[in-house]
């Protein structure tokens with residue numbers, strides 16, 4: 001025979017004490033045996049109350065003790081469990097009572113519980129009918145409160161306080177409350193939460209545009225300022241993306257006008273580049289600088305183009321120039337020698353394009 005594992009069925013709260021007592025009794029009388037380890041054969045207890053309110057003795061033929069009726073302590077325990085469930089979802093017992101009163105579905109279940117006939121109920125109630133019970137005008141499924149439709153949204157809303165995700169919300173709610181479309185409602189609520197959407201799916205950053213590497217020297221260059229140096233001067237650093245050749249020019253003024261003048265001097269020697277990248281410095285963001293670029297047909301880029309290897313090298317080069325400058329300064333040496341001493345290591349630079 002194939003081992004069988006059937007899912008759990010919750011025991012209605014009003015019956016829990018009685019069921020446990022009955023099990024203890026059956027154990028004591030050696031009628032049933034406790035299993036201490038997980039077993040491959042698991043079948044749920046399906047408890048149905050007798051008309052007189054007693055738990056039917058499934059093995060009554062073997063029993064010699066009479067079943068006991070509910071007592072008041074059990075009634076109190078039921079109320080306590082149910083009310084704790086209400087507190088756990090931050091609502092009052094009275095709220096559940098009021099809302100249940102006007103809930104068609106819940107009233108249908110109440111009727112079915114009275115007649116003992118669940119045929120007219122939706123499948124979700126019919127399939128586990130024995131788990132439902134009525135306590136003080138509130139419907140319970142096992143030890144969980146069945147939330148009337150009117151309160152469902154509110155319960156989800158409260159459970160989402162602090163923006164927990166689906167999984168945590170469901171786990172919390174499932175231990176205290178139940179209704180048939182609970183999982184769906186929780187998922188939809190989280191999906192629609194603006195705060196959660198912002199955090200979980202941030203706007204993707206602007207994609208880096210992968211560019212073709214320049215095919216010749218001085219086609220694409222980057223410019224930047226370093227400094228000011230201790231004596232007050234700044235360095236205008238121009239780096240050619242193709243050769244990685246750095247042109248370093250000492251400047252006393254970093255205004256747009258003087259920067260343009262310096263660039264023109266360099267362009268007169270090497271030619272006008274097709275693209276110029278300048279992503280910081282107010283002198284590059286001015287209208288005057290833009291006009292200058294337009295006039296000379298230079299494509300001014302303020303975003304960092306993505307050349308898989310090259311960009312990193314240019315960045316490294318900039319850092320290396322800065323480092324050389326700092327060392328020269330520390331040692332009291334002339335930065336011009338330090339920076340330009342590197343020239344012979346550069347790729348051969350073709351001046352006559």
Ligand SMILES: [Zn+2]
Nearest residue numbers: 163193195196
């Ligand atoms: Zn949220």
